[in-house]
Structure formats: C-alpha cells, structure tokens
Amino acid sequence: MSAALLQTLRERLGAAAVLTEGDLSAYEVDWRKRSRGKALAVVRPGNTEEVAAVVRACAQAGVTLVPQGGNTGLVIGSIPNPQGEQVVLSLQRLNRVRAIDRENLTLTVEAGCVLQQVQAAASEAGLFFPLSLGSEGSCTIGGNLATNAGGTQVLRFGNARDLCLGLEVVTANGDIWHGLSGLRKDNTGYDLRHLMIGSEGTLGVITAATLKLFPQPAATLTAWAAVPSVAAAVQLLGLAHQHLGPGLTGFEMMGRYALSLVDHHYPQLRVPLWQDHAFCVLLENADTESEAHARARFEHLLEVALESGCVADAVVAENLSQAHNFWHIRESITMAQADEGPNIKHDISVPVSAMVAFVAEAEAALQAAVPGIRLVNFGHLGDGNLHFNVQGPASMAPMAFIDAHEAQVNTIVYERVRAHGGSISAEHGVGSMKAGMLPQFKDPTALALMRQVKQALDPKGILNPGRVVG
Ligand code: FAD
Numbered sequence: 001m002s003a004a005l006l007q008t009l010r011e012r013l014g015a016a017a018v019l020t021e022g023d024l025s026a027y028e029v030d031w032r033k034r035s036r037g038k039a040l041a042v043v044r045p046g047n048t049e050e051v052a053a054v055v056r057a058c059a060q061a062g063v064t065l066v067p068q069g070g071n072t073g074l075v076i077g078s079i080p081n082p083q084g085e086q087v088v089l090s091l092q093r094l095n096r097v098r099a100i101d102r103e104n105l106t107l108t109v110e111a112g113c114v115l116q117q118v119q120a121a122a123s124e125a126g127l128f129f130p131l132s133l134g135s136e137g138s139c140t141i142g143g144n145l146a147t148n149a150g151g152t153q154v155l156r157f158g159n160a161r162d163l164c165l166g167l168e169v170v171t172a173n174g175d176i177w178h179g180l181s182g183l184r185k186d187n188t189g190y191d192l193r194h195l196m197i198g199s200e201g202t203l204g205v206i207t208a209a210t211l212k213l214f215p216q217p218a219a220t221l222t223a224w225a226a227v228p229s230v231a232a233a234v235q236l237l238g239l240a241h242q243h244l245g246p247g248l249t250g251f252e253m254m255g256r257y258a259l260s261l262v263d264h265h266y267p268q269l270r271v272p273l274w275q276d277h278a279f280c281v282l283l284e285n286a287d288t289e290s291e292a293h294a295r296a297r298f299e300h301l302l303e304v305a306l307e308s309g310c311v312a313d314a315v316v317a318e319n320l321s322q323a324h325n326f327w328h329i330r331e332s333i334t335m336a337q338a339d340e341g342p343n344i345k346h347d348i349s350v351p352v353s354a355m356v357a358f359v360a361e362a363e364a365a366l367q368a369a370v371p372g373i374r375l376v377n378f379g380h381l382g383d384g385n386l387h388f389n390v391q392g393p394a395s396m397a398p399m400a401f402i403d404a405h406e407a408q409v410n411t412i413v414y415e416r417v418r419a420h421g422g423s424i425s426a427e428h429g430v431g432s433m434k435a436g437m438l439p440q441f442k443d444p445t446a447l448a449l450m451r452q453v454k455q456a457l458d459p460k461g462i463l464n465p466g467r468v469v470g
C-alpha cells in the first residue's frame with residue numbers, strides 16, 4: 001500500500017518532491033530535540049493543487065499526514081510518529097507573496113513564507129506586519145496561524161488570529177476552500193477561519209492567508225528596566241498602560257536566572273543590569289508621534305516609575321542598534337536555556353492581576369518539592385503569559401531531574417494555573433505534548449465539542465492524529 005502511495009505521489013509531484021532517503025532529521029526531530037520521529041516520506045508540494053493531490057492520495061491510501069512549516073513548534077506537533085507510517089507534508093515550497101493591497105492594508109502570502117519574509121514584504125511596501133517571534137527567521141506564516149502564535153507584540157496587535165482576514169485551506173478530503181479575503185466585515189455565518197487558526201494541522205492544511213497590515217510607526221522607543229519583584233513589574237505595567245496608552249507595544253519580563261544563562265552563553269551581548277536585580281523588563285513604545293514627543297513621554301513614565309520605587313534602574317536605548325541588542329538579549333533566552341541543557345518547559349497564562357500570587361505560590365511549592373530547583377522564568381508579562389520553565393538543582397543531571405520530577409512539577413505548576421483561572425498553553429499550542437492533559441484542564445463540554453468538530457471535518461482522522469484532541 002505505501003509503495004503504491006509513494007508511486008502516486010512521485011507521479012503527481014515529481015520524484016524530487018518526495019523524499020524518502022538521506023538525512024531527513026530536519027523534518028523528523030523536534031526543535032528542542034526531545035523527540036524523534038520517522039517519516040514514511042517527506043512530501044514537498046509546490047502549490048495548492050499539489051497539496052490537495054497529496055491529501056487526496058493519502059486519504060485514499062489511509063495514510064495519515066503531519067503538516068509542517070518551519071518545524072520550530074515547541075509542543076511536538078509537527079514531526080511524525082516513530083513508526084515510519086506517516087507522511088510529513090512540508091509547506092516550505094509554497095513561499096510566494098501573492099498580492100499586496102496598500103489601500104486595503106492587506107498582504108496575501110502563501111503558507112510556507114517565512115515570517116521574516118512576510119515582515120519584509122510589508123516593510124518594502126512602506127507598511128508594517130507586527131507578528132514577531134524569536135523564531136521568525138525560520139517559522140512560517142502557515143505554522144504561525146496553525147498555532148495561533150503570540151510573540152512580543154500581542155499587547156498592541158493581538159495574536160496571529162487577530163492579524164488574519166482570510167485563508168485558503170485544503171480540507172481533509174482534498175477539497176480547496178477559497179477563503180482568501182481582505183474583508184474586515186463579513187457576517188455570513190460560521191467563521192471557519194477562526195476554526196482553522198490554532199487547530200495545529202488537525203482540521204485542514206493552510207496554503208495561503210490574507211494578513212492585516214498597519215502603518216509603520218514613526219518612532220519606536222525601547223527601555224530596559226530593573227525591577228525588584230514580580231509585583232513591581234506588574235505595577236510598572238499599569239503605569240505603562242496609563243502613560244503610553246496604545247503606544248505600549250511590548251512588555252517582557254525576564255528573571256535573573258534566565259538572564260544569567262544569556263550572560264553565560266552569550267557574554268558578547270552584555271546583558272545590562274541583571275546581576276543586582278530580581279527581574280528586568282523590556283518595554284517598547286511605538287506610535288505615530290514624532291520621536292521627540294514620544295521620547296519625552298517615555299522618559300516621563302520611567303521617572304514616575306523610579307520615583308514610585310517599582311523601577312530600581314533603567315536604560316533607554318539611544319539608537320536602533322542598542323534597541324536591537326536589548327531585543328536580541330530577550331530573544332536569546334530560549335537558545336541559552338537550550339545550551340544549558342533540557343528543562344521542564346511551561347507556557348502558561350493567568351490574568352495579570354493573579355500573576356504575583358501565581359509566581360509566589362508555584363515557586364514556593366516547587367522549592368518545597370525539589371529543593372534547589374532553578375526557575376528560567378521569562379515572558380510576555382503584558383499578556384499575562386510566562387515561560388515558567390523549571391530547571392533541576394545544580395547537583396542533578398538535567399535528564400535525571402526531568403525523568404524523576406516532570407510529572408510532579410507539571411502538577412504543581414498546572415494546579416496553580418487552574419486555581420488562578422489560567423491556561424496550560426498560552427501561545428505554543430497543544431501538540432502531542434499536552435494533548436493528554438486537556439481532559440484534565442479543559443472544560444468537558446468544550447472538549448466534547450472540539451472532538452465533534454474534528455470528527456465532522458476529518459472523519460477519517462487523516463490530519464495530524466494524536467495532536468490537540470488526541
Ligand atoms: P511548525 O513547527 O512546522 O508546526 C507547528 C504546528 O502547526 C504543527 O502542529 C503543524 O502540524 C502545524 N502546521 C504547520 N504549518 C501548517 C499549515 N500550513 N497548515 C496547517 N497546519 C500547519 N511561539 C509563540 O507563540 N511565541 C513566541 O514568542 C515564540 N518564540 C519562539 C522562539 C524560538 C527560538 C522557537 C524555536 C520557537 C518559538 N515559538 C514561539 C514557537 C514556534 O516558533 C511557533 O509555534 C510557530 O508559530 C511555529 O511555526 P512553524 O512554521 O515552525 O510551524
């Protein structure tokens with residue numbers, strides 16, 4: 001059966017687009033290198049009709065598919081299982097910018113466009129596409145929509161979902177839904193776009209999207225502020241909302257231990273202010289005011305924050321290159337912790353008003369359970385989203401700690417998340433890493449409805465089985 005399928009795929013796409021030999025690890029191993037799969041084949045169609053042909057052929061053969069973009073996902077959702085029975089459907093060759101409409105402020109791109117390419121296409125047109133993630137040099141817009149990615153601009157512009165107006169999707173039986181549209185208003189029934197966004201390749205294969213664009217900001221100001229506690233960071237966030245209004249585009253908090261890893265692995269980045277303070281905050285203000293006007297407001301905010309004691313020290317970036325360096329430090333935490341060795345990763349959200357209590361309770365409970373654990377705590381505090389990662393005590397080998405304590409640590413963290421009305425996956429998705437936890441943490445009626453949706457849209461279970469709803 002699988003030999004016949006491979007033959008059909010080669011005939012339809014050409015042999016060069018159907019990979020079965022050589023080093024396929026880029027498609028088979030997850031970004032964190034925690035999980036390794038084995039593909040029956042990696043298939044690389046070049047256009048939407050070819051994607052539809054692949055899905056039809058696989059459905060007919062009863063072979064399941066794993067859609068894949070840049071394979072930067074962090075929840076094990078984009079690699080095949082180890083049995084060598086699944087086809088990886090790579091969207092990377094669908095990488096054309098199809099259209100830009102400056103008056104309508106929209107951009108239509110294919111799913112395999114790398115996020116940086118999308119940002120560049122907007123910028124070349126004198127406009128701005130705000131989605132921004134540390135992985136933007138390799139993640140794809142299709143993957144961003146399939147995971148409803150967050151990143152560092154959510155505070156002002158929302159998640160990937162909020163930036164998408166239309167989609168083109170190949171359904172589980174190989175039909176093409178031509179839903180590309182630049183309309184900002186369209187109430188003609190159920191919004192299938194929102195069903196597909198965040199469905200992690202389990203309901204359809206995104207092949208193209210129409211995205212919202214924005215005017216480029218006239219002035220962007222960036223500051224690095226040292227704060228004594230999470231409570232102080234939350235207080236600073238309140239002041240930033242009050243003084244900057246919609247100009248506040250980014251508010252990232254980074255714990256001392258997380259920054260020490262960057263300092264240790266990338267000393268050339270010269271992390272400011274980290275040694276003497278429990279947390280640092282990276283704030284960004286971007287709007288249409290003149291630079292002088294915006295800077296005066298930004299500096300006034302920091303003066304108020306210093307006077308109130310919630311900020312202990314602060315540096316405003318003098319120029320673009322210093323601002324880039326601040327962001328580079330923030331985005332390097334993920335790599336620095338990977339260099340340090342594996343840890344137990346969490347991507348949680350709670351209401352900002354519950355953040356202080358959540359962190360205090362979870363940290364105390366973790367220290368009581370495993371004395372000496374180290375928190376790699378950082379993230380998008382402005383969105384109530386932390387990467388509350390737990391590294392073992394210095395005396396324990398990383399994998400020994402994970403093997404012995406992962407379940408216990410997850411229970412401690414996720415029970416506190418639940419107690420504060422939060423989510424066990426704020427922005428990375430469910431994948432197969434958290435699929436088993438949904439029955440415990442998701443409302444049972446919601447989960448039952450999700451399973452009915454999956455059954456209705458993919459009755460044969462062809463698309464990314466084992467992910468999200470299991
Ligand atoms: P993949 O990893 O290839 O796939 C992810 C999921 O989407 C899989 O379930 C896959 O089956 C599905 N999928 C992919 N393409 C399609 C498609 N065209 N149609 C249907 N399904 C598809 N995430 C954040 O939200 N915020 C961050 O700040 C952030 N920072 C990161 C920083 C680093 C250094 C790294 C490594 C990751 C980061 N991520 C972040 C996680 C990751 O980059 C995002 O989840 C991203 O959206 C995944 O895009 P991708 O193209 O790599 O998708």
Ligand code: MLT
Binds near residue numbers: 331
């Ligand atoms: C980030 O905010 O840097 C990402 O979501 C990646 C991570 O959690 O490591």
Ligand code: ZN
Binds near residue numbers: 150151379380427
């Ligand atoms: Zn993040």
